[in-house]
Amino acid sequence: MxxxxxxxxxxxxxxxxxxxxxxxxxxxxxxxxxxxxxxxxxxxxxxxxxxxxxxxxxxxxxxxxxxxxxxxxxxxxxxxxxSDIPAVTAAEAAEMLGVSTARVAQLCRDGSLSSWRVGNTRMVSRDSIEYRIAAKPGAGRPCKATAEA
Structure with missing residues (x-):
């Protein structure tokens, strides 16, 4: 474009x-x-x-x-x-984040990670992965009050 x-x-x-x-x-x-x-x-x-x-x-x-x-x-x-945006596959993103590919898919759906499809492959921007790593989200599920807010 x-x-x-x-x-x-x-x-x-x-x-x-x-x-x-x-x-x-x-x-x-x-x-x-x-x-x-x-x-x-x-x-x-x-x-x-x-x-x-x-x-x-x-x-x-x-x-x-x-x-x-x-x-x-x-x-x-x-x-x-x-293709100009530095990106990795969803599987590589999961490895970088130390989570499952299902969790990466969930993070992509909720907008926590920027992603798009190239054919059948989901690509995840490196910037969004690095931002997520820097934010250091806590392990486990968010508490119910936070999840409902």
């Missing part, structure tokens, strides 16, 4: 160039104008991949913006695919 987004690139008072996506929250920067535009592409790619991982389309800020900081509006584009 190809995504496009406009960014305003303008001189940063502290040096370099600031870059803001038009119509969206966020920002990035670069030491040179060219580096700032490259950072805009990186920003777009990261956010488009995050949307793709969630199963959503990237909601851009639209086109046709005028500069609001006295800079230049540039349009950047990038191509993203599910």
């Amino acid at each position: 190809i995504v496009m987004q406009e960014f305003e690139v303008y001189p940063d008072p502290e040096g370099g160039y600031a870059v803001e996506p038009c119509g969206l929250a966020g920002a990035t920067e670069g030491d040179t104008y060219e580096e700032a535009v490259e950072m805009a592409v990186d920003w777009l790619r990261v956010h488009a991949l995050a949307a793709l991982e969630r199963g959503a389309e990237f909601e851009g800020g639209g086109l046709g913006h005028a500069p609001s900081h006295g800079g230049t509006v540039v349009t950047v584009a990038t191509s993203v695919e599910l």
Whole structure:
């Protein structure tokens, strides 16, 4: 999928160039104008991949913006695919998490792990596995009051 987004690139008072996506929250920067535009592409790619991982389309800020900081509006584009997201199979995810494949399937269904299918194979994003490991969920079932909340 190809995504496009406009960014305003303008001189940063502290040096370099600031870059803001038009119509969206966020920002990035670069030491040179060219580096700032490259950072805009990186920003777009990261956010488009995050949307793709969630199963959503990237909601851009639209086109046709005028500069609001006295800079230049540039349009950047990038191509993203599910295969660009670092992922492992459900069986590999189970091994990494120290749980059964049935538990991985349950975590995927409830949204605790980001996953998608490639043919008959369930792929699980490495980021969601690493986030789960870092969160250090407790062993066993949640208490009834927490489960009902």
